[in-house]
Amino acid sequence: MKSIEKYIDHTMLKPDATREMLERLCNEAKEYGFYSVCINSYYVNLCKQLVSDSDVKVCCVVGFPLGASNYAVKAFEAKNAIDNGAQEIDMVINIGALKNKEYDVVLNDIKSVVNETKGKALLKVIIETCLLTDEEKIKACKLSVEAGAHFVKTSTGFSLSGATVHDVKLMKDAVNGKCKIKASGGIRTLNDLENMISAGADRVGASSSVSIMKEYKTLYNL
Helix, strand or coil: CCCHHHHEEEEECCCCCCHHHHHHHHHHHHHHCCCEEEECHHHHHHHHHHCCCCCCEEEEEECCCCCCCCHHHHHHHHHHHHHCCCCEEEEECCHHHHHCCCHHHHHHHHHHHHHHHCCCCEEEEECCHHHCCHHHHHHHHHHHHHHCCCEEECCCCCCCCCCCHHHHHHHHHHHCCCCEEEEECCCCCHHHHHHHHHHCCCEEEECCHHHHHHHHHHHCCC
């Protein structure tokens, strides 16, 4: 298993996040060796500069947190983020269209962002599991694979609830090795993180990353 810190996207998506908070986020990511910082697009350029002396990646959310913007807007947002230095994009699907069974709409929504990220950035597709039935979760995963996404991601962390072990296992089975899984939302302890990894998560989004790492270091006398 890779080092536990390399599973973590250190996350700051609060609407009132200040420059000082983002600077602290980036410094923590470098100190603990997290895989990436996950942020809103306004701070991409700043964070890219702040982590430029490390291997920490910059991940930007798109269509966040509702997923209800037009596909062209999501495509532009992804392109803009990449132009400003983002190396990973976490986009929210059109949840309403999925529930309407408008699968072509959902597929094209994801493909519009795939077209902007291909060869430039890794793409994770947020399906917002807490709003979906198991059948809808499976369909969203299969559409994400068909569109060419690299990951499917459980949650924004801004809806009714976050990641569950059940959903991670369900998604892992649904993608059948054709893309990876990111668990996010409500992951606040080392036990939470380890449960998600055991269930099949390849990456974990957390804003409590530092306290998780302190718990880890204390437990294992590191």
